[in-house]
Amino acid sequence: MEQQLRKMTYRDALNEGLREALQKDERVFLMGEDVGRYGGCFAVSKGLLDEFGPERIRDTPLSESAFTGAGIGAALGGMRPIVEIMTVNFSLLALDQIMNNAATYLHMSGGLFNVPLVIRMATGGGKQLAAQHSHSLEGWYAHIPGIKVLCPATLEDARGMLWSALLDPDPVLIFEPAVLYPMERTLAVDAGPVAIDKAKLHREGKDLSLISYGSCLHKCFDAAAILAEDGIEVDVIDLRTLRPLDTESFLTSVAKTHRALIVDEGWRSGSLAAEVSARIMEQAFYQLDAPVERICSAEVPMPYAKHMEEAALPQVASIVATARRMVHG
Amino acid sequence: MTNTDIKARQPLANQEQSLHLLRQMLRIRRFEEKSTELYSAMKIRGFLHLYIGEEAVAVGVAEALSTDDAVVATYREHGHAIVRGMSMGAIMAEMYGKVDGCCRGRGGSMHLFDAEHRLYGGNAIVGGGFPIAVGLALADHLQKKARVTCCCFGEGAMAEGEFHESMNLASLWQLPVLFVCENNFYAMGTALELSESVVDLSSKAAAYAVPTATVDGMDVIAVAEAAKKASDTVRETGAPFFLECRTYRFRPHSMFDPELYRSKQEVDGWKQRCPILSLTNRLKEKGWIDDSTLEKLEEDIATEIASAVDFAEQSEWESVEDLTRFVYSDVGVN
Numbered sequence: 001m002e003q004q005l006r007k008m009t010y011r012d013a014l015n016e017g018l019r020e021a022l023q024k025d026e027r028v029f030l031m032g033e034d035v036g037r038y039g040g041c042f043a044v045s046k047g048l049l050d051e052f053g054p055e056r057i058r059d060t061p062l063s064e065s066a067f068t069g070a071g072i073g074a075a076l077g078g079m080r081p082i083v084e085i086m087t088v089n090f091s092l093l094a095l096d097q098i099m100n101n102a103a104t105y106l107h108m109s110g111g112l113f114n115v116p117l118v119i120r121m122a123t124g125g126g127k128q129l130a131a132q133h134s135h136s137l138e139g140w141y142a143h144i145p146g147i148k149v150l151c152p153a154t155l156e157d158a159r160g161m162l163w164s165a166l167l168d169p170d171p172v173l174i175f176e177p178a179v180l181y182p183m184e185r186t187l188a189v190d191a192g193p194v195a196i197d198k199a200k201l202h203r204e205g206k207d208l209s210l211i212s213y214g215s216c217l218h219k220c221f222d223a224a225a226i227l228a229e230d231g232i233e234v235d236v237i238d239l240r241t242l243r244p245l246d247t248e249s250f251l252t253s254v255a256k257t258h259r260a261l262i263v264d265e266g267w268r269s270g271s272l273a274a275e276v277s278a279r280i281m282e283q284a285f286y287q288l289d290a291p292v293e294r295i296c297s298a299e300v301p302m303p304y305a306k307h308m309e310e311a312a313l314p315q316v317a318s319i320v321a322t323a324r325r326m327v328h329g
Numbered sequence: 330m331t332n333t334d335i336k337a338r339q340p341l342a343n344q345e346q347s348l349h350l351l352r353q354m355l356r357i358r359r360f361e362e363k364s365t366e367l368y369s370a371m372k373i374r375g376f377l378h379l380y381i382g383e384e385a386v387a388v389g390v391a392e393a394l395s396t397d398d399a400v401v402a403t404y405r406e407h408g409h410a411i412v413r414g415m416s417m418g419a420i421m422a423e424m425y426g427k428v429d430g431c432c433r434g435r436g437g438s439m440h441l442f443d444a445e446h447r448l449y450g451g452n453a454i455v456g457g458g459f460p461i462a463v464g465l466a467l468a469d470h471l472q473k474k475a476r477v478t479c480c481c482f483g484e485g486a487m488a489e490g491e492f493h494e495s496m497n498l499a500s501l502w503q504l505p506v507l508f509v510c511e512n513n514f515y516a517m518g519t520a521l522e523l524s525e526s527v528v529d530l531s532s533k534a535a536a537y538a539v540p541t542a543t544v545d546g547m548d549v550i551a552v553a554e555a556a557k558k559a560s561d562t563v564r565e566t567g568a569p570f571f572l573e574c575r576t577y578r579f580r581p582h583s584m585f586d587p588e589l590y591r592s593k594q595e596v597d598g599w600k601q602r603c604p605i606l607s608l609t610n611r612l613k614e615k616g617w618i619d620d621s622t623l624e625k626l627e628e629d630i631a632t633e634i635a636s637a638v639d640f641a642e643q644s645e646w647e648s649v650e651d652l653t654r655f656v657y658s659d660v661g662v663n
Contacts, residue, residue: 029471055471061501066460066494073464073478076449077399079471081464096491100454101461109442110433111655113449145656169658 005186013158013187014044014176018082021163022052025080028166031058031067032084032120041086042122042181068094068119072102072171075117080166085121088137088175102171103146114169118162122178123151124215124265125313131301134309136265138175138214139272142242148172149243150196153180153217155187157240160194168196177215177265199240199249205233207327209253211276212263213239216314220263223319232327242272250276251284258289259326263314268296290326295319339550344617350549351612352626353391354384354605357408359630360417363638364407364424364438368584372641373424375437376453378405382579385604386511387412389552389574390479393507393560399447399465399478401458404439405511406451409481413446417633418640427644434647435655455516456489458482463495466504470567477563479507484573485516487533488524496537499569506569507560508534511546513578518590534571546576547602579603 008016021028030045036059039046049057060067064085071083085091091098098119106114125134142149150165150172152158158176165172202217203224210220217238224234235253239245254260260280264273273294280292298312341347361381367373380387387408394400402409410420415431423430424438432442440451449465452458462480469476486492487510499506510530514521521528531541540562544555552574559570577599581588588596612618 058502061494061497063494063498065491066463066498069457069460069491069495070464070467070498073401073449073461073466074468074471075464076461077465077468077472079468096454096457097460100457101452105450106658107655108432108436108440109450110431110435111659112432112442112444114658148657 004189006189007184007186008155009181010155010158010183010185011042011044011181013155014162015046015048017159017162018045018048019051021082021166022048022056024163025166027078027080028082029056029058029079030082030084031060031071033060033062033086035059035084040084042178044181045084064090064093065097069097069101071117071119072097072105072115075115076113081117082162082166083117083119085119087133087178088121088123088135089133091121091137098147098171098173099144103144106170107146115171116166116169117171118165118174119171120174120176123175124177124179125297125302125309126179126215128304128306128309130304134302136214136297138242139264139266141173142272144243146171147243148196148241149175150241151175151177151214152240153177153214153238155185156191157194159187159191161196163193164196172196175214179215196241197244197246199246200238201235201249201253202238203234203236205235205257207232207234207257208259208261208323209235209237209250209257210261210263210319210323211237211239211250211253213242214265216263216265219314219316219319222316223323226316226320227323230324232323234323239276245275245279247279247283250280254280254284255287258287260288260292261319261323261326262292262294263319264294264296265314266296267299268294269299271296293322293326295322339548339554341550341611341615341617344615347550347608347612347617350388350392350553351605351608351618352630353388353412354549354608355626356417356630356633357384357387357411358605359627360411360634360637361407363634367424367638373438374426375439376404376583377424377438378583379578379580380405380408382599382603383511383513383546383576384408385549385552386509386546386574386576389549390481390509390556392553393556394477394479396446398476399449400481401449401462401465401478402451402481403455403458403483403486404451404453405483406441406481407438410441410443410448413443413448415441415443415446415448417637421637422641422644425641425644426646427641428647429640429644456482456486456491459486459491459495462506463499463504466499466506467502470502470504475564477505477507477560479509481509481511483516484510484512484514484521484530485519485524487530488516496534496539496569500537500539503566503568505563505567507563508539508569508571509556510571510573512573512575515578515582515591517582518586520590530573531571539569539571541571541573543573543575546574547604547607549604549608577602
């Protein structure tokens with residue numbers, strides 16, 4: 001039977017995921033800045049206030065630390081809160097609560113108190129929002145034991161990761177690349193929850209493994225299409241979950257292709273790409289025909305001007321050029 | 330809005346209750362005195378923040394809480410844990426770092442947790458507990474549970490942004506939090522007037538339209554009465570209340586504090602107002618306690634503490650194999 005598909009945006013898919021969660025479980029509620037009357041800074045929660053009312057769709061004051069911590073408290077108190085922090089940049093104002101409380105409570109209390117909290121936030125550059133609104137800090141968060149870090153890059157994941165995150169007994173952070181909100185694709189009519197512990201191999205090839213996540217995944221798709229015209233076939237892996245990493249997924253790929261290129265919008269030093277690279281070196285060194293390479297953002301605060309921002313971010317052209325050099329020398 | 334000023338000392342309620350309050354304060358005092366010894370003997374390590382001098386606050390406030398209420402405390406929380414009903418053995422073993430400690434020895438002195446008694450830490454980040462208390466109260470509000478979340482903190486925490494964010498949120502959303510400020514006049518070594526532009530702490534809560542009261546935190550009867558009124562108000566209104574208890578820490582901030590910031594004369598002055606000493610004297614005046622009763626009380630407490638120490642000594646160390654256990658929940662645990 002042919003699968004029925006619908007056209008929608010990444011934003012619509014997130015909205016559907018939220019609506020489903022609110023319908024399925026009375027303990028679920030959403031709180032954050034402008035999630036209600038405004039409909040969400042990026043219009044992700046549009047319409048939910050009318051449907052679920054102000055007790056469950058709670059507009060908060062500009063108090064990231066208080067409402068994120070209140071999410072922890074509400075989770076401890078038996079609810080299943082979804083905290084929306086407008087962007088990753090503002091999440092730094094809540095970092096104390098995320099790192100010192102959410103991530104530590106279970107272990108520090110000897111297993112007494114788990115924190116079933118979901119925190120969503122927009123991430124990444126590419127919208128000319130300059131130095132304070134373009135961070136990609138998901139790799140940074142992935143450094144912290146005690147939390148899980150997800151980054152949906154597709155409509156399936158935008159729609160389906162939320163419910164799986166809510167079923168998880170521990171804190172889960174979901175990073176939504178802001179440039180993807182208007183992305184239009186198709187989604188199965190019966191799309192539902194998805195696994196949040198596995199990476200996904202989107203495209204198969206024998207020559208090189210392109211390992212990425214988030215908005216860069218789409219740049220890898222474009223690069224793979226161009227490379228295919230040259231006769232270079234690549235695996236494209238979407239990490240999806242940045243903590244815990246599905247190491248097996250890229251080791252399996254590298255065992256086949258013997259070359260790995262990691263594309264990560266974070267800054268290079270101490271990046272998630274560095275972690276992936278280290279794991280390949282540690283566990284698949286003798287499988288490699290070439291050094292592992294990384295394409296990351298330039299280590300500068302993000303400039304506003306379009307040409308400068310483009311120069312700072314990983315781009316399709318550099319992915320293609322690097323892949324060609326790695327394969328052909 | 331109410332602001333009950335510090336009153337002349339409250340009359341003793343009745344013999345039984347007064348003796349109970351004395352006993353609770355003594356349990357904390359003697360437990361901590363023993364802890365200091367054990368620290369010197371290197372049985373307890375890390376930071377150890379003593380509550381000695383401030384016992385009337387935890388004891389008086391505990392009287393106003395039911396077993397179903399929640400408490401969020403600070404790193405100076407041995408007293409809260411004891412009066413909440415936790416066993417001294419579980420607390421002592423925790424401070425020893427042993428597996429029978431309330432947190433398997435993972436938290437130590439600053440992180441005492443207990444699910445049964447709804448004690449949500451033990452937080453070593455000053456002000457870190459405010460938002461959590463607001464969230465616990467939000468959960469009760471959403472689930473229509475008529476419970477109180479008691480959030481204890483020092484006056485130093487009121488300079489943190491989280492105090493202001495949380496006070497605003499609790500008031501804006503009308504959430505049942507009893508904020509208890511344990512004002513011991515020093516944020517570690519920085520005096521109140523050196524850290525706050527406005528030293529009338531209640532006015533800060535009042536600015537968020539939260540009703541307030543201020544009480545002599547060295548008088549356990551007064552604290553119990555003020556806390557009862559405050560918690561009754563929270564229960565009736567489902568909204569927050571701010572109670573300031575003026576108290577004093579007799580001992581150094583932690584075990585590494587030469588106390589350069591305050592005079593011996595000042596400390597001695599406050600020691601004259603020791604909550605245990607003054608209640609004992611009042612009980613004696615009333616003829617409600619005599620030396621032999623007091624001796625018996627001390628003996629019972631000494632026995633309880635000795636047995637807690639014994640429990641901690643006998644307990645095992647957690648297996649190193651369990652190091653990574655509880656970073657995430659075991660499957661099926663919720």
